[in-house]
Amino acid sequence: MKSAVIVFPGSNCDRDLAVAFEAVSGRKPEMVWHRETELPEGLDLIGVPGGFSYGDYLRSGAMAARSPIMQAVAQAAARGTYVLGICNGFQVLTEAGLLPGALMRNAGIHFVCRSVALTVENSQSAFTSRYEAGETINVPVAHHDGNYFADAQTLDRLEGEGRVAFRYAEAVNGSARNIAGILNESGNVLGMMPHPERAIEKLHGSTDGRRMFEGLTEGLLARV
Amino acid sequence: MKARVFVTLKSGVLDPQGKAIQHALEGLGFEGVNDVRAGKLIELDVADGTSQDDIDAMCRKLLANTVIENYRIEAIG
Numbered sequence: 484m485k486s487a488v489i490v491f492p493g494s495n496c497d498r499d500l501a502v503a504f505e506a507v508s509g510r511k512p513e514m515v516w517h518r519e520t521e522l523p524e525g526l527d528l529i530g531v532p533g534g535f536s537y538g539d540y541l542r543s544g545a546m547a548a549r550s551p552i553m554q555a556v557a558q559a560a561a562r563g564t565y566v567l568g569i570c571n572g573f574q575v576l577t578e579a580g581l582l583p584g585a586l587m588r589n590a591g592i593h594f595v596c597r598s599v600a601l602t603v604e605n606s607q608s609a610f611t612s613r614y615e616a617g618e619t620i621n622v623p624v625a626h627h628d629g630n631y632f633a634d635a636q637t638l639d640r641l642e643g644e645g646r647v648a649f650r651y652a653e654a655v656n657g658s659a660r661n662i663a664g665i666l667n668e669s670g671n672v673l674g675m676m677p678h679p680e681r682a683i684e685k686l687h688g689s690t691d692g693r694r695m696f697e698g699l700t701e702g703l704l705a706r707v
Numbered sequence: 708m709k710a711r712v713f714v715t716l717k718s719g720v721l722d723p724q725g726k727a728i729q730h731a732l733e734g735l736g737f738e739g740v741n742d743v744r745a746g747k748l749i750e751l752d753v754a755d756g757t758s759q760d761d762i763d764a765m766c767r768k769l770l771a772n773t774v775i776e777n778y779r780i781e782a783i784g
């Protein structure tokens with residue numbers, strides 16, 4: 484599996500994501516700086532990491548979404564390359580128009596940094612194949628702007644098409660319908676606020692995130 | 708030439724910052740504050756002759772996220 488992790492000024496989960504990709508695939512991802520205009524050839528998976536790209540100026544993810552490399556990421560996504568956006572990465576993907584809706588300030592104002600219970604809603608995607616639908620998993624969140632918003636019509640469409648991948652099983656940030664992660668129409672782009680890359684080793688307190696990376700690797704290796 | 712862009716949350720979109728400001732005002736003893744909505748003011752210094760359409764494009768492409776925000780452009784010459 485050939486992967487890459489995009490690095491913006493202010494990214495701070497890029498190395499964690501690289502460690503997770505390498506841990507399950509045995510292959511180091513390429514780290515790609517935001518000023519690049521092209522991605523390495525033959526990528527199977529692109530990670531858009533968490534952090535505070537461009538200091539969250541204007542809106543979280545807004546500046547990063549307009550950086551040169553994101554054009555290449557959008558083109559790769561359109562060709563079917565898998566794209567995983569976590570936390571700030573999710574914000575970047577919505578700002579870039581690769582996923583619908585927007586992530587707003589948490590309803591309770593506070594930055595939320597703790598492990599939360601998630602319900603796996605869709606276990607049919609490449610990202611969630613190692614989970615059972617309806618299963619509860621524990622994954623950390625660490626965000627200020629994780630309050631998912633979309634109009635009712637968009638929310639109904641996401642639900643109807645099985646594109647809600649994860650839902651919070653508890654009150655976290657005021658997200659519409661407790662949505663924690665969504666898929667794009669073709670199922671090759673996932674954005675989520677919780678951090679699966681922070682739940683891959685026993686020392687992390689949970690290994691529930693590891694199965695996402697294992698499932699992805701398994702699916703991508705089978706494809707080759 | 709200068710232009711001002713006012714970016715505000717669409718009505719119906721919850722504004723937790725506005726709510727917090729409202730509560731703080733109440734805490735200071737100000738009565739009768741029915742609602743507070745917080746927004747952004749962006750001042751642009753652009754080349755003379757920049758059209759309204761150009762500034763509108765700037766708003767749509769970057770300055771506002773039209774999923775959640777409205778914007779209003781005010782040319783100040």
